[in-house]
Amino acid sequence: MDFLSDFSDLTFEFKPPLITILLVTLIALVFRLFRLKFSPLPGKKLPPGSFGFPLLGESLSFVRAQKQDRTDEWMQTRIDKYGPVFKTSLFGSKMVVLTGQAGSRFVFSGGNNGISYNQPGNVSKVLGKYSLFEISGPKHKLIRGAISNFLKPESIQRYVQEMDSLVQKQLFKELAGKDSVKIVTLMKKITFNVSCSIFFGLPDGKVKDQLLEDFSTTVNGTLAVPLNFPGTVLHRAIQARGRVCKVLSNLITIRKREMEEGIVDSQDNIISSLVVLRNENGEPLMEQEILDIFLSLIMASHDTTTVLLTHLVRLMSRNSEIYNKVLAEQNEVVEAKKGSDGKLTWNEIQMMKYTWRVAQEVMRFTPPILGNFRQVTRDIHFDGFHIPKGWQLLWVASSTHMNNNIFEDPNKFDPSRFETSSKAAVPPYTYVPFGAGPRICPGAEFARAETLLVIHHLITKYQWTELIPDEPVTREPMPYPAMGLPVKLYPRNDV
Numbered sequence: 001m002d003f004l005s006d007f008s009d010l011t012f013e014f015k016p017p018l019i020t021i022l023l024v025t026l027i028a029l030v031f032r033l034f035r036l037k038f039s040p041l042p043g044k045k046l047p048p049g050s051f052g053f054p055l056l057g058e059s060l061s062f063v064r065a066q067k068q069d070r071t072d073e074w075m076q077t078r079i080d081k082y083g084p085v086f087k088t089s090l091f092g093s094k095m096v097v098l099t100g101q102a103g104s105r106f107v108f109s110g111g112n113n114g115i116s117y118n119q120p121g122n123v124s125k126v127l128g129k130y131s132l133f134e135i136s137g138p139k140h141k142l143i144r145g146a147i148s149n150f151l152k153p154e155s156i157q158r159y160v161q162e163m164d165s166l167v168q169k170q171l172f173k174e175l176a177g178k179d180s181v182k183i184v185t186l187m188k189k190i191t192f193n194v195s196c197s198i199f200f201g202l203p204d205g206k207v208k209d210q211l212l213e214d215f216s217t218t219v220n221g222t223l224a225v226p227l228n229f230p231g232t233v234l235h236r237a238i239q240a241r242g243r244v245c246k247v248l249s250n251l252i253t254i255r256k257r258e259m260e261e262g263i264v265d266s267q268d269n270i271i272s273s274l275v276v277l278r279n280e281n282g283e284p285l286m287e288q289e290i291l292d293i294f295l296s297l298i299m300a301s302h303d304t305t306t307v308l309l310t311h312l313v314r315l316m317s318r319n320s321e322i323y324n325k326v327l328a329e330q331n332e333v334v335e336a337k338k339g340s341d342g343k344l345t346w347n348e349i350q351m352m353k354y355t356w357r358v359a360q361e362v363m364r365f366t367p368p369i370l371g372n373f374r375q376v377t378r379d380i381h382f383d384g385f386h387i388p389k390g391w392q393l394l395w396v397a398s399s400t401h402m403n404n405n406i407f408e409d410p411n412k413f414d415p416s417r418f419e420t421s422s423k424a425a426v427p428p429y430t431y432v433p434f435g436a437g438p439r440i441c442p443g444a445e446f447a448r449a450e451t452l453l454v455i456h457h458l459i460t461k462y463q464w465t466e467l468i469p470d471e472p473v474t475r476e477p478m479p480y481p482a483m484g485l486p487v488k489l490y491p492r493n494d495v
């Protein structure tokens, strides 16, 4: 007690000299003025959030969450703390993450809105400066028009039977005599094979197999450390890109010759469509432009559809009710085709409504593309927040898909959400696995046809069980089962 009273006396009697008080006040004032003057945006209301550690930002925790397939949790923690729009710092860039309907609408609205599509990092080094992910304005419109024309339902109807043959051939070649298979490898081979045959007319064989290997090495470079010297991932990617371009360049030469000789027409594959394309001045595309577009097209079509197929197969091995309903629908298709040549057409694809609703719900839970970046080209405003020029935006599909104000009971797997007669129709900009607006995926119908054909042939011939129970998923950045989803196969006639 004595000690306490002595101490309180001391405190009470401490009287700092006036000069000290003045000095402290002055330092505090100067410090405050300094912060105001040198704050990057005095008086501007930035979105809430944290930039994390100097230089590293929040990259480490984000990458860790991606690897553990906990990106949704990473996002949700921040959404709960800051709201659906928050700032962060990832991979060396200041960034605003946008989720929810309003955020998606803002990013996807297009026009001259101060938001450009350019991708960060190595994407342009690896896929080329003319890739679809880099170009904008009239050039983008022109090329997108040609590609969309080739990928629209009317065009798919022309080549869907060829697609069906390719799927069957590749599927049964890979599964023949096997009692187990890694689904990721299988689906990668099928989707790559279909894309290369339908887009470029590339026949089966060693060249195609080597192309898949080189293309995979090329894609690895998009996420590599940006160091380009022998031995680095980026260097290997750029070398592999060179080999991919060589093969594609040969195909362009052959196709041009065939077109001159009148053997093929200008609409029968993407090479022809781009070779005959002219801008408003009547100028053709340079070969380098065509090559970069091809690379971006393979990149856009290949892993995305593989992820969807992988997660569909995984879901059906875990959920027998859904497996049986999909099987029943696909058996109806088999019945409808009895007595014909057996090749599936556009009409049969339209019969597979339930299967596609399951696929849609799979993409709500696991969008193959988590989201994507945009660049802010001038100061912009959203929802009362200032977003400075030079920052990046990141739109995120999964957080929007799991929002319980949009999707009732979002953690329930329920394909009936996508019934067209459903009273709770999905509002615009809330279900965005294919993006939205002027950059919406032009390959959505192609992906639908391909997915349904693969599932049709797989489920009508096989049943399967997972070989690694509870195999984790890791996003690097595509969400794949960590061990490639090995499954045991049971041919249907033995089941």
Ligand code: HEM
Pocket (backbone or CB within 6 Å): 132, 133, 144, 147, 151, 296, 297, 300, 301, 302, 304, 305, 308, 367, 368, 369, 371, 372, 373, 432, 433, 434, 435, 436, 438, 439, 440, 441, 442, 443, 444, 446, 447
């Ligand atoms: C399940 C499969 C697929 C998914 C989930 C998917 C998803 C997406 C998304 C989200 C975007 C927009 C990215 C953004 O706005 O930031 C996109 C763009 C694109 N997709 Fe897909 N995609 C799939 C399959 C395909 C296929 C099969 C093709 C080609 C046949 C394709 C070609 C493209 C192209 C060319 C773009 C760029 C469009 C542009 O910039 O104008 N995609 N895709």
